[in-house]
Amino acid sequence: MRHFTNVNDLGDLKAALDEAFEIKKDRFKYVELGRNKTLLMIFFNSSLRTRLSTQKAAMNLGMNVIVLDVNQGAWKLETERGVIMDGDKTEHLLEAIPVMGCYCDIIGVRSFAQFQNKTDDYNEVIINQFIKYSGRPVFSMEAATRHPLQSFADLITIEEYKKKARPKVVMTWAPHPRALPQAVPNSFAEWMNATDYDFVITHPEGYELDPKFVGNAKVEYDQMKALEGADFVYAKNWSGYAGDNYGRVISKDRAWTVSAAHMAVTNNAYFMHCLPVRRNMIVTDDVIESPQSIVIPEAANREISAQVVLKRILEGLE
Numbered sequence: 001m002r003h004f005t006n007v008n009d010l011g012d013l014k015a016a017l018d019e020a021f022e023i024k025k026d027r028f029k030y031v032e033l034g035r036n037k038t039l040l041m042i043f044f045n046s047s048l049r050t051r052l053s054t055q056k057a058a059m060n061l062g063m064n065v066i067v068l069d070v071n072q073g074a075w076k077l078e079t080e081r082g083v084i085m086d087g088d089k090t091e092h093l094l095e096a097i098p099v100m101g102c103y104c105d106i107i108g109v110r111s112f113a114q115f116q117n118k119t120d121d122y123n124e125v126i127i128n129q130f131i132k133y134s135g136r137p138v139f140s141m142e143a144a145t146r147h148p149l150q151s152f153a154d155l156i157t158i159e160e161y162k163k164k165a166r167p168k169v170v171m172t173w174a175p176h177p178r179a180l181p182q183a184v185p186n187s188f189a190e191w192m193n194a195t196d197y198d199f200v201i202t203h204p205e206g207y208e209l210d211p212k213f214v215g216n217a218k219v220e221y222d223q224m225k226a227l228e229g230a231d232f233v234y235a236k237n238w239s240g241y242a243g244d245n246y247g248r249v250i251s252k253d254r255a256w257t258v259s260a261a262h263m264a265v266t267n268n269a270y271f272m273h274c275l276p277v278r279r280n281m282i283v284t285d286d287v288i289e290s291p292q293s294i295v296i297p298e299a300a301n302r303e304i305s306a307q308v309v310l311k312r313i314l315e316g317l318e
């Protein structure tokens with residue numbers, strides 16, 4: 001594997017899951033693979049899980065790791081071409097990217113949607129410039145439209161906890177005070193569509209996601225109806241995608257906050273969230289603290305998903 005930005009880069013999901021469970025049994029089996037190889041992780045946005053789990057995965061593979069928080073200590077980067085750089089931005093991404101490529105073997109990039117230009121966001125202009133100009137394999141640590149390391153960890157988690165071959169998985173929108181990207185729900189939908197699970201998406205009207213990601217999912221506007229009989233409840237906030245609602249908060253309706261009353265109509269479902277989560281906005285304290293909440297094992301699987309991806313990229317290095 002050269003780059004990793006979406007589900008298709010992984011190929012056969014069954015094989016990827018087998019590899020994940022093999023690694024989970026013995027995390028240090030491939031500790032020689034990354035010897036003298038350097039991972040550079042670049043963060044344009046904050047992170048707890050991605051940063052720690054990806055670094056741990058790289059260390060399990062024997063790699064060296066460098067982390068750059070672009071907003072803390074690096075020069076301010078210009079991303080648009082053709083701009084007269086007479087403002088506060090010191091360096092252009094077009095020089096910074098190939099320079100960063102000189103110091104490492106693999107690059108991970110976190111760069112959220114900026115909500116200034118939907119076309120740029122949905123064309124993934126930032127991570128695609130890293131792919132084009134770094135000369136290195138690049139993987140997404142959450143880009144503008146997808147968060148594939150998260151979705152892969154979510155899939156591993158569902159496979160570990162499911163009690164039937166074809167569980168009902170419901171992704172529900174939940175309220176949040178700020179405008180959040182669509183990357184996590186887009187990506188989760190993309191990965192769920194690559195399985196044969198019974199997959200349902202529920203959200204208030206106006207929160208329709210890009211049809212490209214919704215795929216064959218059933219969209220149900222009645223949250224309680226959607227949750228009936230669910231085996232997994234995957235909560236997430238996202239901001240509007242369609243038309244003028246792009247990047248906007250349309251509703252903060254706390255009737256959508258996942259509570260015990262919501263979980264009561266499910267098939268004793270497991271509760272999932274990628275974290276960080278705003279308690280009593282997205283989910284009530286009692287639900288996230290309940291035995292059915294698997295948010296911690298879900299986060300733990302981020303180390304495994306990252307390790308499969310790094311292992312495959314290392315195996316593909318010339």
Ligand SMILES: NCCC[C@H](NC(=O)CCC(=O)O)C(=O)O
Nearest residue numbers: 142178180181183184274275276
């Ligand atoms: N990678 C996990 C989620 C990251 C991001 N959440 C956030 O920015 C939360 C910010 C806040 O709660 O203020 C998102 O939704 O894509």
Ligand SMILES: NC(=O)OP(=O)(O)O
Nearest residue numbers: 047048049050274275
């Ligand atoms: N779930 C996730 O990606 O968390 P961080 O934003 O903390 O990395």
